[in-house]
Amino acid sequence: MGKKQKKETQRRWARRVSRDKKKQTKPGYIARLRPRIQSVVAYIRRNWTVAKVCLVFAALILIFLLIYSKWLTGRAPLDDLRRITAHLTASVLNFFGGHVKVDGTLVHSNAFSFEIIEACTGVIPMMIYVAAVLAYPSTIKLKKTGLFHNIIFLRPLGVLLELVIVSLLDWRKWLGIVLGLLVLYAVNIVRMVTLFLIGTHFHSFFNVAHYLIWQALMILVAIALWLLWTMRLAHAAPK
Amino acid sequence: MRLQSSLLFFVGKAILFLIAIAIVWHFISPAYNDLLATTANLFHPAHTKIVSYGQDTLRVYLSGSFRAYEIYGLDLQYGLLIVLALIAATPGLRLMKRFKFILIAFIIMFLIHIASILVFAKVAYSAKTATISSNPFVVFFCIIGPDLFPALVWMALAFRQFFPKPESNDVKPQKQK
Numbered sequence: 001m002g003k004k005q006k007k008e009t010q011r012r013w014a015r016r017v018s019r020d021k022k023k024q025t026k027p028g029y030i031a032r033l034r035p036r037i038q039s040v041v042a043y044i045r046r047n048w049t050v051a052k053v054c055l056v057f058a059a060l061i062l063i064f065l066l067i068y069s070k071w072l073t074g075r076a077p078l079d080d081l082r083r084i085t086a087h088l089t090a091s092v093l094n095f096f097g098g099h100v101k102v103d104g105t106l107v108h109s110n111a112f113s114f115e116i117i118e119a120c121t122g123v124i125p126m127m128i129y130v131a132a133v134l135a136y137p138s139t140i141k142l143k144k145t146g147l148f149h150n151i152i153f154l155r156p157l158g159v160l161l162e163l164v165i166v167s168l169l170d171w172r173k174w175l176g177i178v179l180g181l182l183v184l185y186a187v188n189i190v191r192m193v194t195l196f197l198i199g200t201h202f203h204s205f206f207n208v209a210h211y212l213i214w215q216a217l218m219i220l221v222a223i224a225l226w227l228l229w230t231m232r233l234a235h236a237a238p239k
Numbered sequence: 240m241r242l243q244s245s246l247l248f249f250v251g252k253a254i255l256f257l258i259a260i261a262i263v264w265h266f267i268s269p270a271y272n273d274l275l276a277t278t279a280n281l282f283h284p285a286h287t288k289i290v291s292y293g294q295d296t297l298r299v300y301l302s303g304s305f306r307a308y309e310i311y312g313l314d315l316q317y318g319l320l321i322v323l324a325l326i327a328a329t330p331g332l333r334l335m336k337r338f339k340f341i342l343i344a345f346i347i348m349f350l351i352h353i354a355s356i357l358v359f360a361k362v363a364y365s366a367k368t369a370t371i372s373s374n375p376f377v378v379f380f381c382i383i384g385p386d387l388f389p390a391l392v393w394m395a396l397a398f399r400q401f402f403p404k405p406e407s408n409d410v411k412p413q414k415q416k
Contacts, residue, residue, distance in 0.1 A: 061387065065379050073373040119407035124386045163251075207295070211313035216321045217254065219386045223325075224250045231242045 049137055056163055057135035064127040078118055079105075089192040100196070107232045109193075112199040122188030124224040126181055132226045133176045138166045176229040180222075187221050206225075245330065246348055253328035260320050260327075268295055272312040277350075279356040287360045299360045308363040310381065319348040321389040329397045340396045351388050355380040 044051045072078045082105045090107050093100040100109045105116045165171050191214045198209045264271075269291075276291035283289055292298045295312040322344040326337060358380045 056353060061383070065383060068383070069375045069378040073378070119382065124383055127383070128387055128390065166395050207313065208261055208265045211295075211311070212264060212317050212320055213258060215314075215385075216257055216261070216317045216324070219321055219390060220250065220253055220257065220324070222386075223390055224246065227246055228243065231246065 021055050040215045052159065053135050053137060056159070057131055059160065060131035060134055061128070064131060068123070068127065072123070073118060078121065078123065081121045081123065082116045082118065083167065085189070085192065088189050089116070091195065092189060092193050093196060098196075099101060107196060109196075109200065112203070114196065116192070120188075120192065122184055122191075122218060126184050126220070127224040129184060129226055130177055131154050132222075133173055133180065133229060134163070134167055136173075136230060138170045138173065172233040176233050178227045180229060183225060184218070184222060187218065192217065244252060249330060250351055251329055253324045256327045257320060257324035260323050261317075264316070264320055268312060268316055271316065275312070275315075275352055279360070279371060282353070282357055283360055287364050289356060289360060297356060299356075299363045308359065310356065310359055315352050315381070315385055318351075318385040318389040319345065322348055322392050325389070325393040326397060329393075332397070344375050344392050344396060347392050350388070353383065 086102050086105045086107050090100045090102045093107075098109065100107060102108075107114055107116065195206070195210055195214060199206045272291045272295060276289050276297055279289045281296075288300045290298045290300060291312075292309070295310055297310045298307040299310070300307045323341060326332075326340045326344055329337075332340070358376050362374050362377050
């Protein structure tokens with residue numbers, strides 16, 4: 001073996017040894033990430049019930065979002081709800097001695113007027129409330145058929161199907177949804193009435209009351225109703 | 240019964256905090272609006288400019304057009320007030336933890352506001368003259384988001400203190416070997 005060849009093989013060996021050393025001291029990016037991924041997966045497994053609630057809630061919000069943007073905005077059902085809200089607001093105001101008239105979705109008196117737009121129907125807090133009630137795990141037992149659960153790609157479909165069946169069977173969810181929606185709508189009418197009164201008598205305070213206080217209060221009421229439902233009904237003994 | 244009374248006490252406290260914060264916020268909101276506009280302009284999509292206009296409005300101007308799309312600032316900002324009121328009213332939190340949560344919630348909500356404005360600007364630019372109020376992204380960030388995000392942020396931060404633990408009949412996952 002010539003000197004040149006010897007040197008070349010030595011250089012190769014040195015390169016290989018240094019490469020191996022580097023591999024030993026600095027594992028690859030994926031290898032470094034693996035324990036973290038495993039710990040996240042383990043955390044989700046430990047809190048699977050909560051994770052399922054979050055996933056189902058997100059899925060329902062997405063479904064409601066599509067329904068709202070495609071089939072409700074500027075369409076008949078929401079326009080009807082706007083008109084009904086305007087009529088109810090005017091009726092309550094007139095019941096307490098106001099002289100208020102309704103023109104489509106416009107509520108007006110000599111001193112003040114406002115239009116009931118889509119957000120004024122309280123439909124968004126209602127959607128969030130319904131999604132939260134439906135996503136909350138039911139105590140009803142359901143025999144898993146294994147039809148979707150055994151196929152990993154179809155498992156989300158299985159979870160959703162299970163949720164639909166359980167929700168249809170669980171009277172506490174229906175009761176919670178119906179009562180909650182009624183209370184939210186009633187609170188929304190109170191909101192409209194008080195805003196009209198504030199607009200008439202304390203106009204400078206209207207923006208604060210409208211945007212900052214009442215919009216926030218509506219979602220606060222939705223959260224409170226959901227908490228009340230979970231405390232009173234969700235853990236009641238199943239029939 | 241005790242649970243319901245504690246819930247009632249919590250909601251009452253949250254409403255009082257909300258009213259107090261809303262009154263104070265009314266004076267802060269123009270400055271916050273300026274801050275949102277300045278920060279959003281750092282990341283704004285090309286060919287748009289975001290300007291704080293008047294007391295509470297953000298305007299998105301498209302280049303080559305005098306048309307401006309408007310977001311009413313308070314319409315976004317009330318979400319921040321809900322989180323602050325909810326955290327302030329959550330029972331069983333120590334003072335330092337409460338302040339920490341308030342700071343975290345403020346930062347998260349600020350980032351969400353910036354994201355909402357940027358999404359609005361992006362959609363406004365791609366829509367040009369079309370109506371954008373039924374765009375799913377605008378609906379999500381500017382209509383559902385202000386109601387949804389505060390509830391989620393509060394749940395994420397404070398659910399251990401207050402939330403009832405969900406129970407289900409799920410089979411418990413096996414321990415990892």
